[in-house]
Amino acid sequence: MGKLYKEFIFLAVLVAGIGFSLVPAFAENAKIAVAANFTATANELAKDFQARTGHKAILSFGSTGKLYAQIIHGAPFDVFLSADRTRPRKLEEDGHGVPLSRFTYAYGQIALWTRDKTLLGDKEFSDVTIPALLEENRLTRLAVANPKTAPYGLAAEQYLKKIGIYDQIKGKTVYGENIAQTYQFAYTGNAEVAIVAYAQVLGKPRGTSWLIPQESYEPLGQEAVLLKKGQYNEAALAFMAYLKSRDAAVIITKFGYTLEPR
Incomplete structure (x- = not known):
């Protein structure tokens, strides 16, 4: 034993x-x-x-x-x-x-996001609808992260230049200190649309988002x-x-x- x-x-x-x-x-x-x-x-x-x-x-x-x-x-x-x-x-x-x-x-990946699901009517976000919203004066504020301190802001800037509206929208752009604040601008209605990290809006039921093609900005x-x-x-x-x-x-x-x- x-x-x-x-x-x-x-x-x-x-x-x-x-x-x-x-x-x-x-x-x-x-x-x-x-x-x-x-x-x-x-x-x-x-x-x-x-x-x-x-x-x-x-x-x-x-x-x-x-x-x-x-x-x-x-x-x-x-x-x-x-x-x-x-x-x-x-x-x-x-x-x-x-x-x-x-x-x-x-x-990372960037996405366009709006809390207002009626902003686009029966259309969807695309390289075409964003310039159209600007021309129709329905897009008065676009939120992006500060491109000088936030890489996601720099990617947003590259995308806006690619679709040819960077100079037009410059006076309507509000800059978030970081990508979290950028999302808050659109969430609280201080901007109709924001370019945010896809991870911030993935799976969220509120609002409308569109994943921007990765070839539109540097990796x-x-x-x-x-x-x-x-x-x-x-x-x-x-x-x-x-x-x-x-x-x-x-x-x-x-x-x-x-x-x-x-």
Whole structure:
């Protein structure tokens, strides 16, 4: 009986050891700076990340340009999820990012959105109906993110130039500090139409949206970079690895992003 008891205890300890090896003994926190367009996606990723690893991702949201400025001025972030590739590369080149840590975690898409379903009548959003709304003076305010600080705003600008109305609509454009504020302008009626991240309006019953063809703007590759402040933080390292996982990919694509440019 004594021998059986000892063997039972040994197996129990072994199984417990295997179980605990899946989750770190000392969970840590990682401070993640996240581009505003990725808000809902990042929130779900953070929950799944904590459930799988025990580590906690503490998220801070803002425009890519403003977060970049905060980082170079010493903000204590461990990881930066940018909405472009330019800032992560600059951070790496300037010594704020860990060399060779950058990778593209998602490709964003932009969409036209209006809360007013009667705005278009029996028509749908297209490269033709937007100029027509402008000519008919039914489009008096168009909301876009600031192209100087928000990559999604720059993509919107590229699209407006492609369909030939950029100069015409310039005086009617209202600029959001980031893509979240841009959506709010149209949601609250301060603009009839907004060019937003597709992820913001995907699956929402209110309003009307149209996915702008990706060939109408430069690919919105979004890069992650491990910052020097996080290079020895186990939670930050684990989060970077998690972003490359199949589990993360399922969540990212569910929210309207792609893993390759279309």
